[in-house]
Amino acid sequence: MNEQTPFSVCGETLMSPMHICGFFDSREQQYEVIIPYIMEGLSVNDKVINILESNRHGEHCRCLTDNGISIAQKLASGQLEVLASENTYIKDGKFAAEKMYTMLENTLVSASRAGYESVRACGDMVWALKNLPGTDELVAYEASLNILTPKHPCSLICMYDISNFSQDTLAEVLLTHPYVIKDGKINKNPHYIEASAVMAGFRN
DSSP: OOOOEEEEETTEEEEESEEEEEEESSHHHHHHHHHHHHHHHHHTTOEEEEEEOGGGHHHHHHHHHHTTOOHHHHHHHTSEEEEEGGGTTTGGGSOOHHHHHHHHHHHHHHHHHTTOSOEEEEEEGGGGGGOOTTGGGHHHHHHHHHHHGGGSSEEEEEEEETTTSOHHHHHHHHTTOSEEEETTEEEEOTTOOOHHHHHHHHHO
16 A cells, blocks of 8 residues: 555545545535645645536636636646546547546556655546446446555545436445545445455456
């Protein structure tokens, strides 16, 4: 395991590496959690990555600016990246779990080489509602991140809109995250299952 680094979310100080599932019932609730998390990361020399649908980028950047973040400066320096789901999760119109895993791994390695203390990433998982080819790999992908994250100083928040995802999908996703954010609070997830067990289930 990599050296642990502290970070704060939902008013709690935790230690990375950490893979977190964020369940939100509104955009407002989502931002109440991630804005302080992002702001702290930018203030302590963390690399910060946000992945959202491209049609949300304008709103997202305005929200960051309204909270005192110098968007142009942080983007220009490379410390902050605001990426599109269409160019990451569902590049070429499909989800390829292995390619996304490799892209994330390369990002974590590059950030470390660039001198960042840690990486903080927030990914909006709304793309999975489009049911594009490969979406059935979502849960296996989420489980695989529990193999990747312990190797790097990072915290990853996978953001799910609980009003749009099915209860079955949310229940499966919950199995793959050691920590969960719900109702604005973060807790250790009692439903978490080790990656090897989840992935063995997909192979059977």
